[in-house]
Amino acid sequence: xxxxxxxxxxxxxxxxxxxxxxPTKISILDELDLNVTSGEVxxxxxxxxxxxxxxxxxxxxxxxxxxxxxxILDEPVTFFNKSKIRNHHLGFIFQSFHLLDDYTALENxxxxxxIAREATSKNSPAFKRALALLEQMGLLDRAHFSTKLLSGGxxxxxxxxxxxxxxxxxxxxxxxxxxxxxxxxxIIHDLLISFAKKQNKSLIVVTxxxxxxxxxxxxxxxxxxxxx
Amino acid sequence: xxxxxxxxxxxxxxxxxLSVSIISIISILVISLVVWLIVVFFSVTNGLEKGWVDKxxxxxxxxxxxxxxxxxxxxxxxxxxxxxxxxxxxxxxxEKLNTVNxxxxxxxxxxxxxxxxxxxxxNEDGTLKDLIKEAYLAIESIKEDLQPKSYEVTGGNMRxxxxxxxxxxxxxxxxxxxxxxxxFDGASxxxxxxxxxxxxxxxxxxxxxxxxxxxxxIYLPKIxxxxxxxxxxxxxxxxxxxxxxxxxxxxxxxxxxxxxxxxLIPIGGKLVLTAPELxxxxxxxxxxxxxxxxxxxNVHFESLxxxxxxxxxxxxxxxDAGLNNYxxxxxxREYDFTKDILQQLQSDKTLFTLISSIIIIxxxxxIVSMLIIMVNDKKTEIGILRSMGTTxxxxxxxxxxxxxxxxxxxxxxxxxxxxxxxxxxxLLMAFLSNLQGHxxxxxxxxxxTLPNEISxxxxxxxxxxxxxxxxxxxxxxxxxxxxxxxxxxxxAE
Numbered sequence: 001x002x003x004x005x006x007x008x009x010x011x012x013x014x015x016x017x018x019x020x021x022x023p024t025k026i027s028i029l030d031e032l033d034l035n036v037t038s039g040e041v042x043x044x045x046x047x048x049x050x051x052x053x054x055x056x057x058x059x060x061x062x063x064x065x066x067x068x069x070x071x072i073l074d075e076p077v078t079f080f081n082k083s084k085i086r087n088h089h090l091g092f093i094f095q096s097f098h099l100l101d102d103y104t105a106l107e108n109x110x111x112x113x114x115i116a117r118e119a120t121s122k123n124s125p126a127f128k129r130a131l132a133l134l135e136q137m138g139l140l141d142r143a144h145f146s147t148k149l150l151s152g153g154x155x156x157x158x159x160x161x162x163x164x165x166x167x168x169x170x171x172x173x174x175x176x177x178x179x180x181x182x183x184x185x186x187i188i189h190d191l192l193i194s195f196a197k198k199q200n201k202s203l204i205v206v207t208x209x210x211x212x213x214x215x216x217x218x219x220x221x222x223x224x225x226x227x228x
Numbered sequence: 229x230x231x232x233x234x235x236x237x238x239x240x241x242x243x244x245x246l247s248v249s250i251i252s253i254i255s256i257l258v259i260s261l262v263v264w265l266i267v268v269f270f271s272v273t274n275g276l277e278k279g280w281v282d283k284x285x286x287x288x289x290x291x292x293x294x295x296x297x298x299x300x301x302x303x304x305x306x307x308x309x310x311x312x313x314x315x316x317x318x319x320x321x322x323e324k325l326n327t328v329n330x331x332x333x334x335x336x337x338x339x340x341x342x343x344x345x346x347x348x349x350x351n352e353d354g355t356l357k358d359l360i361k362e363a364y365l366a367i368e369s370i371k372e373d374l375q376p377k378s379y380e381v382t383g384g385n386m387r388x389x390x391x392x393x394x395x396x397x398x399x400x401x402x403x404x405x406x407x408x409x410x411x412f413d414g415a416s417x418x419x420x421x422x423x424x425x426x427x428x429x430x431x432x433x434x435x436x437x438x439x440x441x442x443x444x445x446i447y448l449p450k451i452x453x454x455x456x457x458x459x460x461x462x463x464x465x466x467x468x469x470x471x472x473x474x475x476x477x478x479x480x481x482x483x484x485x486x487x488x489x490x491x492l493i494p495i496g497g498k499l500v501l502t503a504p505e506l507x508x509x510x511x512x513x514x515x516x517x518x519x520x521x522x523x524x525x526n527v528h529f530e531s532l533x534x535x536x537x538x539x540x541x542x543x544x545x546x547x548d549a550g551l552n553n554y555x556x557x558x559x560x561r562e563y564d565f566t567k568d569i570l571q572q573l574q575s576d577k578t579l580f581t582l583i584s585s586i587i588i589i590x591x592x593x594x595i596v597s598m599l600i601i602m603v604n605d606k607k608t609e610i611g612i613l614r615s616m617g618t619t620x621x622x623x624x625x626x627x628x629x630x631x632x633x634x635x636x637x638x639x640x641x642x643x644x645x646x647x648x649x650x651x652x653x654x655l656l657m658a659f660l661s662n663l664q665g666h667x668x669x670x671x672x673x674x675x676x677t678l679p680n681e682i683s684x685x686x687x688x689x690x691x692x693x694x695x696x697x698x699x700x701x702x703x704x705x706x707x708x709x710x711x712x713x714x715x716x717x718x719x720a721e
Contacts, residue, residue, distance in 0.1 A: 053719060054715075054719075057715040057718070057719070060615075062614070062615055062714045062715040062718065063713070063715035083614070083617050083618065083619040083620075084617065085617075086614075086615065086616065086617040087616060087617020087618075088617070090617075092615045092616075094718065098608070098611075098612045098615070098718065099612075100609055100612060100613075101609075102237050102242075103237075111613075111616055112616045112617065114230045114233070115230055115613070115616050115617050115618050115622075116617070117230065162616075166617075
């Protein structure tokens with residue numbers, strides 16, 4: 001029974017097509033299909049400019065395909081439910097961390113909970129969860145630090161904690177170690193993969209880093225507008 | 229609330245965003261300045277209007293019921309002039325109210341009513357309808373604790389003799405002028421408000437003449453006080469009375485008992501208050517009985533806000549009693565002698581309201597520019613928040629809130645500044661007077677001090693309009709922010 005639940009499809013992309021029209025029409029993705037099951041770690045690699053980040057943003061509902069259908073947890077993604085899906089079921093990790101500068105590490109981690117209108121006061125479940133996540137990332141002592149004072153590796157770990165705050169079903173990572181040195185990158189990879197496995201979360205990662213690709217359950221190459 | 233917490237962060241000035249912070253502070257200060265100006269102007273004008281109206285209704289009443297031409301042509305009014313029981317003399321309102329004999333005409337001794345007399349208005353039992361008593365009944369039946377009281381106004385001359393002792397040299401001078409005489413109701417608590425306190429010189433002068441002064445008293449407008457008239461000065465009031473052979477001047481000796489502030493009544497400088505019986509005597513002697521407005525009923529009550537409702541109620545009762553053709557009901561805003569100035573004041577206020585609304589719009593337009601800069605500055609944060617599930621609506625609310633908060637903050641600072649300005653209005657008046665070399669505000673019109681109470685209406689107007697205009701100003705940047713595509717922002721980063 002548990003195994004069945006673990007293997008349910010969390011993401012289905014069918015015949016995704018994406019073109020950009022300015023300054024001239026360029027087709028980036030065409031008839032692209034992708035299925036991701038729960039707990040699956042998917043790595044997508046490809047040359048620069050091939051459309052990896054565009055694909056990740058479409059899968060993560062941050063961008064819309066020109067054609068095709070996207071379903072997350074069996075629910076079709078529409079203009080009206082995108083924000084809710086993002087807040088409740090998806091987490092994002094970006095290459096340049098994208099932390100909110102005016103907030104502390106803890107406040108950054110709590111932000112998805114705030115957006116979900118959860119109580120975030122001291123001792124609230126969300127607050128405890130955020131502290132636990134920072135502890136798991138080894139950043140408990142940095143909880144009240146302004147994010148401006150953190151190193152690149154620390155920032156990325158805060159970003160991972162933030163992505164996990166609302167207990168998402170799918171985590172999207174766009175070059176998560178692109179701005180980090182090799183050693184820190186390795187730590188981040190281990191953290192990400194082990195966390196996804198332990199929590200049975202799906203992880204879709206776009207990367208050039210072969211070491212990270214090697215850790216994935218499924219590997220795709222984005223080539224000629226499709227995944228191979 | 230999530231949106232408020234983010235808006236608060238954005239509104240907190242930061243060195244890192246110096247340009248946005250400076251523009252925000254300037255926008256808030258401009259709004260404060262406008263709010264300050266509007267609140268001070270409206271508080272002063274509302275205070276002046278209130279003061280003028282208070283004095284006006286103290287000397288007159290919030291509502292006046294005056295007999296119309298139909299009343300003076302009615303059988304009820306004219307019948308006294310051909311009745312022996314009335315001494316062949318028409319009665320004024322007070323006399324009509326006091327008489328027990330509504331129909332004094334005795335067909336056996338008095339001549340028959342001439343043909344030009346209007347047909348008598350009769351009750352169901354055939355008796356003559358008592359128009360005045362029924363009018364009083366129509367007024368008193370309204371459950372607002374109304375106090376109807378008759379008044380009379382007439383014209384005449386007044387000559388005041390000023391006897392002074394300059395050193396050991398007695399001097400005598402005279403002030404003489406044509407004057408209106410009005411009824412003084414000493415029992416009215418309202419009229420006490422308009423009476424000016426007597427100075428030490430007034431009291432000494434009054435006491436010096438205590439044994440020789442005549443019985444009749446007059447109260448003069450304050451302009452006479454400025455012309456060195458003292459309480460206790462003697463005056464001769466004169467009027468003309470028709471006799472069999474011609475017109476004869478009648479004189480009444482009186483003394484100045486005090487002074488009052490006439491406010492904005494245009495004839496205020498010439499309106500002398502004296503005993504109602506004396507005014508009645510002068511009026512009837514000069515055959516001014518049918519002069520519209522010279523005799524009527526003042527209707528006193530406490531709450532001026534109810535004036536229009538009470539007027540409607542009186543009109544309804546008069547109509548129900550079949551008396552609406554015989555009496556005209558007017559509020560203090562409709563009196564012939566104040567209508568123009570109150571309407572002008574209202575027009576000035578309306579004009580300033582329009583001008584101030586435009587100034588608020590201009591001041592709030594700064595908010596649009598500031599918020600657009602802020603949206604550009606916060607693009608990445610908008611993208612990050614969107615990636616975490618913030619809706620476009622929430623983003624719009626965040627920037628809309630920033631606009632409203634800035635407007636309200638400006639409004640609050642302006643209100644506090646206006647409060648302190650009003651509390652120190654005397655200093656401001658003295659400063660402006662020094663600057664101009666003469667009184668900045670003529671005490672004859674504005675009083676010794678300008679009103680310094682903050683106007684609640686002005687406050688509500690300015691705060692609500694500022695909040696609304698700020699909200700409208702925030703809509704464009706808010707829509708711009710909500711329409712930003714997170715993918716485009718995050719990709720650009």
